[in-house]
Amino acid sequence: MSTRRLLEETASYAADFFEGLPERPVRQTASLEELRANLGGPLPDAPADPRAVISDLARAADPGVIAIPGGRYFGFVIGGAVPAAVAADWLTATWDQNAGLYVGGPAAAVVEEVAGEWLKELLALPRDASFGFVTGCQMAGVTGLAAARHAVLEHAGWNVEERGLTGAPPISVVVGQERHTTVDRALRFLGLGSGCIIPVEADDQGRMLPDALRSALADLDGPSIVCAQAGNVNTGSFDPIAQIADVTSAAGSWLHIDGAFGLWAAVSPGLAHLVAGAYRADSWALDSHKWLNVPYDNGVAFCAHPEAHSASMGVRASYLIHADETGPRDQLDWNPEFSRRARGFTVYAAIRSLGRTGIAGIVERCCAHARRFGEALGETPGIEILNDVVLNQVLVRFSSDAHTDAVIEAVQADGTCWLSGTTWHGMRAMRISVSSWATTDEDVERSIVAIRRAAAEARQ
Ligand SMILES: *Cc1c(COP(=O)(O)O)cnc(C)c1O
Numbered sequence: 327m328s329t330r331r332l333l334e335e336t337a338s339y340a341a342d343f344f345e346g347l348p349e350r351p352v353r354q355t356a357s358l359e360e361l362r363a364n365l366g367g368p369l370p371d372a373p374a375d376p377r378a379v380i381s382d383l384a385r386a387a388d389p390g391v392i393a394i395p396g397g398r399y400f401g402f403v404i405g406g407a408v409p410a411a412v413a414a415d416w417l418t419a420t421w422d423q424n425a426g427l428y429v430g431g432p433a434a435a436v437v438e439e440v441a442g443e444w445l446k447e448l449l450a451l452p453r454d455a456s457f458g459f460v461t462g463c464q465m466a467g468v469t470g471l472a473a474a475r476h477a478v479l480e481h482a483g484w485n486v487e488e489r490g491l492t493g494a495p496p497i498s499v500v501v502g503q504e505r506h507t508t509v510d511r512a513l514r515f516l517g518l519g520s521g522c523i524i525p526v527e528a529d530d531q532g533r534m535l536p537d538a539l540r541s542a543l544a545d546l547d548g549p550s551i552v553c554a555q556a557g558n559v560n561t562g563s564f565d566p567i568a569q570i571a572d573v574t575s576a577a578g579s580w581l582h583i584d585g586a587f588g589l590w591a592a593v594s595p596g597l598a599h600l601v602a603g604a605y606r607a608d609s610w611a612l613d614s615h616k617w618l619n620v621p622y623d624n625g626v627a628f629c630a631h632p633e634a635h636s637a638s639m640g641v642r643a644s645y646l647i648h649a650d651e652t653g654p655r656d657q658l659d660w661n662p663e664f665s666r667r668a669r670g671f672t673v674y675a676a677i678r679s680l681g682r683t684g685i686a687g688i689v690e691r692c693c694a695h696a697r698r699f700g701e702a703l704g705e706t707p708g709i710e711i712l713n714d715v716v717l718n719q720v721l722v723r724f725s726s727d728a729h730t731d732a733v734i735e736a737v738q739a740d741g742t743c744w745l746s747g748t749t750w751h752g753m754r755a756m757r758i759s760v761s762s763w764a765t766t767d768e769d770v771e772r773s774i775v776a777i778r779r780a781a782a783e784a785r786q
């Protein structure tokens with residue numbers, strides 16, 4: 327009975343938090359020192375009542391919890407969490423399945439199977455592509471590029487899983503200048519090193535230039551991988567994927583797409599042109615915790631060559647019980663993890679609760695909100711919009727670098743909304759990323775007022 331009471335009380339702390347979101351300051355309200363004082367203390371020696379532990383935790387952590395699930399968090403590229411996915415996450419923790427093997431969680435395995443098929447259909451990816459649910463786009467990139475590494479070296483007569491990279495034919499990885507930093511990190515993890523990167527020039531929006539890619543590939547012989555980007559983290563722009571696919575297929579390179587949030591454009595009939603040709607790639611990296619709005623952490627790797635995917639990730643051990651070829655799906659054959667959380671439940675619940683039209687609606691609403699930010703701020707004297715607002719990202723520049731940083735700081739301190747800064751083409755800029763299902767028109771208008779007020783105050 328006391329476990330039931332614990333869970334019911336916890337549900338009511340969660341509901342209180344959720345209901346408080348519209349009026350809560352978006353920023354933290356306690357300092358680092360206060361949080362350390364609230365949450366710290368000596369190592370407990372004796373057990374404590376779980377209900378007291380959780381009520382103390384909820385109270386002590388609260389001032390250090392950012393209102394990310396609310397409608398006015400515009401930092402980085404961070405989605406909220408739709409209610410069905412939050413609830414599915416509670417069940418995921420409660421069921422505590424080990425979703426590495428089918429036998430560690432049969433329902434978890436089947437739900438990933440179903441959700442993976444749904445995702446491919448939503449994103450217009452090849453129906454026979456393989457997939458693995460991972461922690462986020464960083465690990466989806468590692469997974470996709472591990473499959474790429476396997477395939478391009480196998481083609482060169484080298485078994486990288488057996489022989490490693492020592493003595494292997496060198497791989498060139500050709501990427502746009504404005505790639506996400508996690509691509510470099512994935513290459514480090516895979517032993518290719520950031521030194522294998524050949525950067526290709528990009529245009530003023532950060533889009534890779536296909537002609538520059540063609541000449542970069544013409545200068546190479548030996549195995550090559552090309553990483554294109556769907557959704558630049560600053561501008562939201564898309565590499566011209568169809569043209570890039572023409573170039574990579576002519577050159578015989580593997581094409582990987584980093585599509586953390588941008589691949590979701592495929593769900594909207596009005597935006598799908600931005601990812602035209604994406605289905606022609608060899609591997610794709612996607613986030614679910616961004617635009618699908620499931621709780622952290624959740625991303626997906628897809629691969630058009632299931633044998634390369636499983637050759638790079640698959641694992642066998644005598645004490646395990648592996649599914650056979652025609653039977654169920656063991657997730658550890660498609661993931662870098664071994665024991666793992668059942669990540670499919672939240673994705674499954676989000677897709678079921680939203681449907682295709684609901685997901686498209688989130689993406690389209692976020693883009694409309696971003697356009698509204700761009701228009702309203704762009705017509706304010708002394709404020710300039712640096713990017714073409716093609717998706718959900720807006721880069722805002724005030725009168726100088728110093729003024730821009732001062733406005734960002736003032737907006738953060740004000741607490742109406744939260745956003746941060748970046749340096750774009752040598753200039754400081756405020757970044758607004760609209761990625762949450764929860765953002766309303768009113769949230770946007772309140773935030774525009776707060777940003778204008780901060781701009782006026784910061785100038786004085
Ligand atoms: C967010 C992002 C990543 C990294 O994703 P994580 O989910 O943080 O691991 C990679 N690429 C792009 C374009 C992103 O926006």
